[in-house]
Amino acid sequence: MGKSKQRSWxxxxxxxxxxxxxxxxxxxxxxNVWFAWSFELDFLLPLALVCFIYLRGVxxxxxxxxxxSHREISLVFLGLFMLFLALQSPIDPLGERSFSxxxxxxxxxxxxxxxxxxxxxxxxxxxSGLNTKTRRFLARVGRLAGLSALAHPVxxxxxxxxxxxxxxxxxxxxxxxxxxxxxxxxxxxxxxSGLLFWWCIFDTRPSATTRYGTRLAMLWFATTASIALGxxxxxxxxxxxxxxxxxxxxxxxxxxxxxxxxxxxxxLGSMMSLVPFLVILRRWGxxxxxxxxxxxxxxxxxxxxxxxxxxxxxxxxRRLGWMLGLFSGGVFLTLISVMFLSLAVRG
Numbered sequence: 001m002g003k004s005k006q007r008s009w010x011x012x013x014x015x016x017x018x019x020x021x022x023x024x025x026x027x028x029x030x031x032n033v034w035f036a037w038s039f040e041l042d043f044l045l046p047l048a049l050v051c052f053i054y055l056r057g058v059x060x061x062x063x064x065x066x067x068x069s070h071r072e073i074s075l076v077f078l079g080l081f082m083l084f085l086a087l088q089s090p091i092d093p094l095g096e097r098s099f100s101x102x103x104x105x106x107x108x109x110x111x112x113x114x115x116x117x118x119x120x121x122x123x124x125x126x127x128s129g130l131n132t133k134t135r136r137f138l139a140r141v142g143r144l145a146g147l148s149a150l151a152h153p154v155x156x157x158x159x160x161x162x163x164x165x166x167x168x169x170x171x172x173x174x175x176x177x178x179x180x181x182x183x184x185x186x187x188x189x190x191x192x193s194g195l196l197f198w199w200c201i202f203d204t205r206p207s208a209t210t211r212y213g214t215r216l217a218m219l220w221f222a223t224t225a226s227i228a229l230g231x232x233x234x235x236x237x238x239x240x241x242x243x244x245x246x247x248x249x250x251x252x253x254x255x256x257x258x259x260x261x262x263x264x265x266x267x268l269g270s271m272m273s274l275v276p277f278l279v280i281l282r283r284w285g286x287x288x289x290x291x292x293x294x295x296x297x298x299x300x301x302x303x304x305x306x307x308x309x310x311x312x313x314x315x316x317x318r319r320l321g322w323m324l325g326l327f328s329g330g331v332f333l334t335l336i337s338v339m340f341l342s343l344a345v346r347g
Contacts, residue, residue: 038088047080054122057129072120079117082108087187096177097250099241100260107269109187110164110194115276118198123205153200153210157218160197161225163189164265168229174243197222201276204283212284216277223273230266234259 054076058068085091086108095102127135149155167173167186176183201215233240239254249257 036090036093038092040088043084043087047084050080051077053129054126055129057125057127060128061125068122068125069120072122072125075116075120076122076125079113079115079119082113082116083191086113094250097244097248099244099249099257100264101250103261103264106164106167106190107264107272110160110190111269111272114191114194114198115272117195118202119276119279121202121204123199123203151196151200153214153218156193156197156200157221159193161222163193164225164229168233170240173241177243177247198276201280212280212287215280219273219277219280223270223277226269226273227266230262230264230269233262234266235262 058073061068086105091101091105091108095105130138167176167190172182172186176186197218200210201218203210236258239245240258242254244257245254251257252260
């Protein structure tokens with residue numbers, strides 16, 4: 001499969017801080033595949049621009065007396081590194097010969113990388129790194145009716161979960177492996193939907209309008225969709241993507257390769273949602289605690305009962321959050337048990 005000689009320079013809007021995905025590499029793998037690192041300008045230039053904007057924002061906030069935490073800086077660059085691994089490391093060419101490695105690439109591209117990038121809620125730092133004209137331009141663009149609808153929680157969630165199903169549809173998936181530009185489009189849409197989804201999940205700025213309960217619902221829907229897709233890929237009885245046999249499948253036969261890929265989507269993809277689930281619950285509890293403290297200040301002269309009630313409510317919310325987190329962990333352990341039982345039956 002020849003590599004396209006012409007590549008489109010593609011940069012997603014800075015408002016989403018997206019970096020474009022590279023088209024996949026040549027189908028012929030060299031013997032030293034583990035040294036097949038790519039350094040493509042259509043990825044590295046936007047990545048460098050994002051790093052520049054973020055570091056400029058860090059400096060601007062430092063000058064204003066609001067230093068950025070080391071935790072935020074570390075997580076942001078770790079997320080960007082995950083995107084680099086997905087598109088520039090040997091994972092990319094291996095994904096052309098192994099369905100399971102392709103699922104690892106998609107997991108890094110649409111889930112782990114964007115999640116780590118936005119987990120510390122760095123939106124304020126990124127905005128601080130933009131000059132005034134750029135911020136005003138993006139603000140005007142953001143007020144467009146179409147973009148506001150795109151940022152709606154329902155739209156964001158359907159894009160994030162739906163695109164995973166669209167690109168796993170065998171005719172589309174195989175077309176992407178055979179055509180460079182379609183594969184490029186696959187990576188760009190997956191990356192863009194992942195950035196938009198995790199941006200909305202972790203945004204803590206005052207302008208953020210998505211309620212924490214809505215964010216938990218978004219996570220639940222996306223996780224359920226991932227479990228269903230992974231379970232289908234794991235439990236099916238026939239090979240869905242024979243194109244890998246034509247290209248030269250690596251390591252294992254088609255059934256085992258797709259079974260491993262299904263487990264990656266099912267287990268790793270769904271369990272990874274447990275971390276943001278707990279993070280949102282914790283932030284929700286802190287928000288209720290802060291609201292409770294504000295309400296107790298005017299009524300402090302009224303007695304301890306008034307002051308203790310909101311705090312007790314916030315404490316109960318946090319306890320409920322941990323209980324829900326433990327319950328979710330039990331659900332995932334149950335899914336793992338079901339998976340091993342199904343493998344035993346099939347064996």
